[in-house]
Amino acid sequence: MCLQLPVLLLAALFFFSACNKKQGTDFDSHESKVPTVQGTKPTIKESEQLAAQIESELILFAQRIISGALPDSLSDNKKWSQFSNRFINSSEQSRNVKASVFEIRHEGNIVQTVARIEMKARLKNQNYFGLITKLKSSWSKNEDEQLKVLEIGDPEQTVLNESPVLWFSDETDRLTAKEPTFTEHLSRGLDFWLKRIESIHGIDAFINNGMALGDFDGDGRDDIYVCQPGGLPNRLFLHQADNTILEAPKKTGANYLDHTSSALFIDIDNDGDQDLTLATPSGIVLLENDKYQSFIERGILQTDEVDCHSLSATDFDMDGNLDLLITFALGSRSLDDDSSFRFDDARDGGSNQLFRGDGEWSFSEVTALCGLSEANDRHSLAASWHDYDLDGDPDLYIANDYGQNQLYRNDVRDGSRFFSEIANEIGIEDRGAGMSVSWADYNRDGLPDLYVGNMYSNAGKRITGLSGFMPKNKELTKHYRRFAKGNTLFKQEKNGGFSDSGSATTMGRWAWSSVFADLNNDGWEDLIVANGYISGPRPDDL
Amino acid sequence: MPLGNSGIGPGLDGSDPARQLQEYVRRGASFSGSEAHVVFNNEKGSFKNVSSITGLDSKDDGRSVCFTDWDLDGDLDIWISNRNGPQIRFFQNSNPSDGHGINIHLSGNSCNRDAIGARVILKVRDNLPQTRTVTAGSGFLAQSSKTLHFGLAKEDVIEEIEILWPNNKAQIISNIVPGNYHIEQGSDPVEFKVRSNEIEKSPNPFQETFNDRTFLSQRLPLVAFFGRPPEAKDKPLLICLTVEDCKICAAQKKEWEVSPPTGVHLQLISESTLALSDPEKLRLIQLIYDHFFDVSEREIPTPISFLIDQKNRLCAIYRGHIDQNLLLEDCINININGSQLRSRSVPFSGIWASKRISSARPLDFVEDLLDADLLDPAANYINKEINSLKEDELFPMLLKRLEALKSDRSTP
Numbered sequence: 014m015c016l017q018l019p020v021l022l023l024a025a026l027f028f029f030s031a032c033n034k035k036q037g038t039d040f041d042s043h044e045s046k047v048p049t050v051q052g053t054k055p056t057i058k059e060s061e062q063l064a065a066q067i068e069s070e071l072i073l074f075a076q077r078i079i080s081g082a083l084p085d086s087l088s089d090n091k092k093w094s095q096f097s098n099r100f101i102n103s104s105e106q107s108r109n110v111k112a113s114v115f116e117i118r119h120e121g122n123i124v125q126t127v128a129r130i131e132m133k134a135r136l137k138n139q140n141y142f143g144l145i146t147k148l149k150s151s152w153s154k155n156e157d158e159q160l161k162v163l164e165i166g167d168p169e170q171t172v173l174n175e176s177p178v179l180w181f182s183d184e185t186d187r188l189t190a191k192e193p194t195f196t197e198h199l200s201r202g203l204d205f206w207l208k209r210i211e212s213i214h215g216i217d218a219f220i221n222n223g224m225a226l227g228d229f230d231g232d233g234r235d236d237i238y239v240c241q242p243g244g245l246p247n248r249l250f251l252h253q254a255d256n257t258i259l260e261a262p263k264k265t266g267a268n269y270l271d272h273t274s275s276a277l278f279i280d281i282d283n284d285g286d287q288d289l290t291l292a293t294p295s296g297i298v299l300l301e302n303d304k305y306q307s308f309i310e311r312g313i314l315q316t317d318e319v320d321c322h323s324l325s326a327t328d329f330d331m332d333g334n335l336d337l338l339i340t341f342a343l344g345s346r347s348l349d350d351d352s353s354f355r356f357d358d359a360r361d362g363g364s365n366q367l368f369r370g371d372g373e374w375s376f377s378e379v380t381a382l383c384g385l386s387e388a389n390d391r392h393s394l395a396a397s398w399h400d401y402d403l404d405g406d407p408d409l410y411i412a413n414d415y416g417q418n419q420l421y422r423n424d425v426r427d428g429s430r431f432f433s434e435i436a437n438e439i440g441i442e443d444r445g446a447g448m449s450v451s452w453a454d455y456n457r458d459g460l461p462d463l464y465v466g467n468m469y470s471n472a473g474k475r476i477t478g479l480s481g482f483m484p485k486n487k488e489l490t491k492h493y494r495r496f497a498k499g500n501t502l503f504k505q506e507k508n509g510g511f512s513d514s515g516s517a518t519t520m521g522r523w524a525w526s527s528v529f530a531d532l533n534n535d536g537w538e539d540l541i542v543a544n545g546y547i548s549g550p551r552p553d554d555l
Numbered sequence: 556m557p558l559g560n561s562g563i564g565p566g567l568d569g570s571d572p573a574r575q576l577q578e579y580v581r582r583g584a585s586f587s588g589s590e591a592h593v594v595f596n597n598e599k600g601s602f603k604n605v606s607s608i609t610g611l612d613s614k615d616d617g618r619s620v621c622f623t624d625w626d627l628d629g630d631l632d633i634w635i636s637n638r639n640g641p642q643i644r645f646f647q648n649s650n651p652s653d654g655h656g657i658n659i660h661l662s663g664n665s666c667n668r669d670a671i672g673a674r675v676i677l678k679v680r681d682n683l684p685q686t687r688t689v690t691a692g693s694g695f696l697a698q699s700s701k702t703l704h705f706g707l708a709k710e711d712v713i714e715e716i717e718i719l720w721p722n723n724k725a726q727i728i729s730n731i732v733p734g735n736y737h738i739e740q741g742s743d744p745v746e747f748k749v750r751s752n753e754i755e756k757s758p759n760p761f762q763e764t765f766n767d768r769t770f771l772s773q774r775l776p777l778v779a780f781f782g783r784p785p786e787a788k789d790k791p792l793l794i795c796l797t798v799e800d801c802k803i804c805a806a807q808k809k810e811w812e813v814s815p816p817t818g819v820h821l822q823l824i825s826e827s828t829l830a831l832s833d834p835e836k837l838r839l840i841q842l843i844y845d846h847f848f849d850v851s852e853r854e855i856p857t858p859i860s861f862l863i864d865q866k867n868r869l870c871a872i873y874r875g876h877i878d879q880n881l882l883l884e885d886c887i888n889i890n891i892n893g894s895q896l897r898s899r900s901v902p903f904s905g906i907w908a909s910k911r912i913s914s915a916r917p918l919d920f921v922e923d924l925l926d927a928d929l930l931d932p933a934a935n936y937i938n939k940e941i942n943s944l945k946e947d948e949l950f951p952m953l954l955k956r957l958e959a960l961k962s963d964r965s966t967p
Contacts, residue, residue: 111591133607143607172604179610180594181633181646188645195641197765198903202616202640204583207850209769209874210901213913217849218580223696224619224636224643233749235623235700237634239643246905254751256626268905275696283668295909313908325692328667331722335667335691397693400674405723407672449695456600457683459676466695470587502602517602518595523587526620526635526694532609534630534654534706536685537597543617543635543695547580548588550853 055119057476064114064475066160067126067152071112074165075130079108084165092167096144100134103142107135115474123163124152129520130168141179146171180532187257194248194260199239204550206245215243215272215294218547221525223323227278227287229261231305236261238289243272247291266308271295275324279335282374292321292339299374311374318345318363327398327407329383329423330430334370340393340411341365357444357492359415362392384421384432391416399452401461402509406430412447412465441511443467443501444492453529453538460505464540466527469520473497500527500542581851589614592635611646615639619697624704627735627749629656631704636697654708655733660701660747661689664740665722669701672721677705678714702747707733763903766881767856768873770888771847772900773915778867779939780839780932787820791870791886795860795877796840798826803876804858816879818886819862826857839932842923843869864889918947925953930960 055063077084078093079100087093100108109132116127128150133143149166189195203220210216222240229236234252241247246268250258261267271293278287286302296315300308320343326335341363354361367385368376380386391413398407402422409421409432420441421432436442441463449466456462476482477494499519503511521527521542529538580586591612595602606612616638625632630648637644657677661670673689687703707713716728720740728744735747781794793816797804808823815821829837844859845851862871862885871885888899897912898904917940924933934957937944944950 131607141608143605145604145607174603174605174608176608178649178651179608180605180648180650181610182649183610183613183644184647185641185644189641193762193764197763199642200640202642203638205640206902208848208853209767211769211772211847212849213772213847214901218577221618221638221696222636223698224621224634225698226621226623226634226700227698232751233747235625235702237621237643239636240696244901246901246903252625254749263904266906268903269908270901270905271908275692275698277691277698278701279671279691280668285662285668291908293908298908310908323692323696326671327691328672328721331666331672333663333665333667333722335669335671395693395695397690398672399688399690400672405719407721451693452688452690454686455597457685459684459686461686461688517604520604521593522590524593525618526697528620528622528694528697530622530631530633530699531597531656531704531706532594532631532648533596533650534656535597535708536654536679536682536706536710537599539597540595540602541611541620541633542593542595543615543620544592545590545614545616545638546587547585548614548616548639549580549583549585551583551585 054481057479057481060117060119060479061472061476063124063152063154063160064117064126064472067117067124067150068112068114068128070160070162071114071128071130071150072110075110075112075132076108078130079103079110079132079134080105086162087165090167093165096132096146096168096171099142099144100132100136102137103134107133109133113471115471116478117475118478118480122154124154124160126150126152136175140175140177143174144171189258191257192250192259195258198245199248203242206242210242210244214270216245217242220272222273223275225276225278225289227289229278229287229289229302229305231286238267238276238278240273240276240291243294244270246270247273247276264307266300266310269293269298271298274322277324277326277337279326281335281370282372283333290324290326290337292324294319294321297321297324297337297339297368301374314368314376314378316341316366318343320344320363322393323395325396325398327409328370329367329398329407329409330369331406332370334372336370337368337376338396338398338409339366339368340396342392342394342414344390354415356415357489357496358417359392359413360390362390362413364389365393365396365411383430384426387434388419391419394448395450395466397450397452399461401452401463401505403459403461410436410441410450410452410463412443412450414446414448417442417444418447418465439510440513441465441503443503445496445498445501448525449527451528455502455529455538456504457537460507462505463503463511464518464527464529465501465503466521466524466542467498467500468496469499469522469524470497500524502540578851581849583850583853588616590616592617610649613644615644618695620694621697621699622704623700624656624658624702624735627658627747629658629733630706631656654706655711656707657705657713657731657733658735658747659703659705659716659744660735660737661703661718662737662739663720665724666720666740670720670740671701674719675703676717676719678716679707679710680712680714682710765902766878767875768871768877768881768885769847770871770885770899771869772897772913773847774864774866774868774870775843775846775915775920776866776868776917776940776943777843777861777863779936780836781861781863781867783867784820784822789865790818790820791865791889792822792863792867793819793860793882794822794824794863795858796824796826796829796855797858801857807858807876814879816877816882818883835929835932838927838929842920842927842929844872846920846923847872862886862889916947917943918949918953921953922956925956925960928960930957930964933957 078097111131114126114128118125136142146168151163220242225238226235237250239248249261249267273291275292281288289300291298296313299311301311318341323340344363367380369379395412406423411419420436445467451464474497483490500521502514502518504514522544523546524542524544527542532539594606594609596605619636621634622631633646663670677685718726736744737747738744856874860873
């Protein structure tokens with residue numbers, strides 16, 4: 014069985030059974046049971062247990078702010094009172110709070126934390142209101158294992174939002190109401206099917222499956238193709254005139270049962286209709302669109318590894334035929350001692366492959382020929398083509414888990430296309446847990462910029478920030494810290510290099526697709542980050 | 556498994572954290588779950604977290620994000636795929652403060668027909684240019700619409716659109732107003748029109764419903780654990796485990812009292828009785844239930860039934876109430892194999908690209924028994940299934956492991 018590893022080992026490193034987050038006691042009593050802490054310096058596990066308890070206390074604190082019941086100790090605090098007042102008479106059911114401790118320090122019996130509090134509610138005037146703020150707090154623990162709040166700091170770097178309407182409405186039910194397949198199959202998540210489909214078919218707890226939009230039936234509307242793990246059929250839904258969706262008839266031939274990580278609608282044969290390609294463990298399945306009615310299988314491009322992951326299409330040599338790139342996360346290479354898995358710099362991934370389109374449904378494997386076999390050994394989770402240097406040909410950015418990313422510049426060498434890997438040179442290696450790539454000119458200066466999806470982990474930030482974390486290896490600590498930092502927005506400078514544009518867009522939580530799009534039609538491309546790793550049937554969260 | 560030798564030494568508590576993590580998730584634990592999606596609004600080049608007012612801050616385990624102006628009203632709508640259910644969600648853009656938007660669909664002539672790689676620069680008066688590129692594959696495992704969308708705020712006069720086709724030919728378009736357009740390389744824009752469908756757009760006449768049973772593609776010999784009563788003779792055996800205080804169990808029993816299942820020999824086992832008489836068998840049932848799936852120690856729904864063929868091999872697992880017709884059909888099909896069996900073993904119909912059909916490996920089940928420290932049942936199983944097991948090339952290693960575990964146990 015091909016087991017897709019958990020995307021981020023860092024989280025595994027931060028694996029503690031510490032998160033039996035118990036509900037704290039009454040905030041005003043300032044006391045709560047804490048584990049016995051031996052000596053002055055707690056272990057990481059003890060520190061994590063404290064963080065979990067302080068988080069619970071801060072949730073209670075936030076609940077008091079949002080419900081207007083400010084703790085006595087803060088009744089004179091103008092800033093917190095002001096926030097609390099904003100929520101007066103807000104609808105109780107709409108209130109939502111979240112607290113995340115992302116920094117923790119221990120000095121003797123004093124614990125100091127920095128946390129983020131997120132609150133939202135529907136106000137009396139029906140407006141939607143949200144608030145995100147950071148706060149410092151300090152706590153003491155005594156020999157009776159009691160946790161006591163010493164100080165709650167002022168809110169800092171607060172972000173406020175208020176709007177009479179939500180920008181988007183969830184219309185899933187309306188769009189899918191007429192399609193029984195949705196109820197029978199897609200309304201249920203992976204966890205349901207895991208217990209019902211043998212893993213031998215290509216389904217496992219860590220599997221990821223993508224989605225593609227394209228106009229299959231030539232009516233001018235985008236249809237939707239939903240990829241599925243092995244044993245469940247991929248689904249092609251046709252976009253109806255009333256904007257609802259109905260599944261294409263069985264005879265269309267789109268219901269592949271092989272695990273399909275990603276799919277693309279592209280016109281491979283340049284005949285004006287949308288063909289379909291699928292990334293499966295058997296290789297890249299090529300499907301020709303036959304008169305907008307059905308698909309004809311035109312072959313399977315054999316790949317060197319079975320863990321086909323992300324498909325992208327381009328015409329890198331601009332001969333008019335589309336080319337295909339497939340990335341691999343896992344490799345099957347046997348590890349010798351020198352190449353063993355390193356969390357911060359893994360070199361045991363599968364080798365990505367480039368297939369040049371030669372027309373008439375034929376493709377040539379040109380990975381080595383084009384220079385792409387250089388350092389082609391990482392866990393590549395995403396790739397996107399973009400002419401970043403505006404020289405007229407598409408370049409390639411690959412986001413890798415457990416290590417640095419790659420930018421392959423498309424050059425001409427001796428009359429042929431050749432890729433040079435220059436991510437370090439131009440400052441976008443972004444060593445981390447890369448999961449997503451998106452290009453756009455967000456600041457409208459004419460130069461393409463880049464947003465890379467990575468993991469953001471409160472636990473990771475807490476633990477790597479502890480003075481006792483890997484004290485002997487500062488360099489490695491720096492890398493580990495980076496792994497918990499989150500997404501990176503790279504702004505392209507006039508000299509062709511890139512600069513990290515700071516912390517405003519890093520906190521995308523456990524980010525997957527992290528992409529640019531103008532969501533409010535103001536001409537400036539915004540960012541959306543889809544996140545969340547695994548919400549299992551058991552609520553206890555690691 | 557690469558995580559085992561991760562170069563970072565053992566986990567902080569001396570264990571193998573990756574394996575522990577995987578086991579926790581298989582048992583159903585959450586891990587960075589129920590996180591809300593995040594949206595950053597671009598305010599003229601600087602970003603602000605506006606998640607709470609977007610309606611997009613759903614707590615799904617989101618994966619792919621695809622954009623398209625689904626209803627062609629000038630703004631972008633979003634499809635997001637999820638690990639949890641519903642596996643896809645549609646978010647319609649309903650922002651009334653929206654300005655205008657323009658959609659442009661390109662078709663290449665002297666370049667690839669999809670115009671993938673084409674860059675379009677839109678200029679309005681007194682403002683910075685906007686750039687979009689036709690892309691196939693971005694974000695994480697996602698392909699958005701190839702139709703390009705530009706937000707125009709309140710602007711309704713577009714000064715110029717410049718298209719740089721993939722073969723470096725430039726095309727300038729002026730005198731265009733907000734709307735939906737199709738541009739053929741070298742030609743003027745034409746209004747983009749949706750057509751009626753040629754393809755049948757009604758629900759599939761043959762609707763598939765999901766039955767909560769797994770007709771296994773692998774045949775696991777179980778004679779070591781479930782003997783055949785003589786009265787079963789040459790019929791398949793249906794072993795049904797019931798618990799007290801279970802409405803479905805009671806209803807199922809009542810139904811069978813009135814009309815016993817045909818074609819099978821029914822054996823009802825009460826969990827409470829079994830817990831007293833043979834608690835090890837309960838653990839075995841859990842192991843059998845988990846064996847085929849990438850889960851562990853998940854709660855077993857009740858009643859749970861196992862269909863066992865005449866050769867004492869497990870063929871199907873039923874959760875909850877059993878549909879009589881389905882059971883009858885399964886019994887008729889109990890000896891199918893190859894692609895027929897593979898089709899029957901998945902809940903919905905479809906096409907396989909892979910022609911390779913995996914077969915059962917009883918050895919894996921013995922490994923499960925050893926993992927669970929059930930050494931005697933493992934030895935018993937090996938004894939009973941020696942003929943099929945010894946064909947496996949890993950069989951000698953399995954025996955070695957069993958012996959090692961046994962001697963571990965006997966040394967204090």
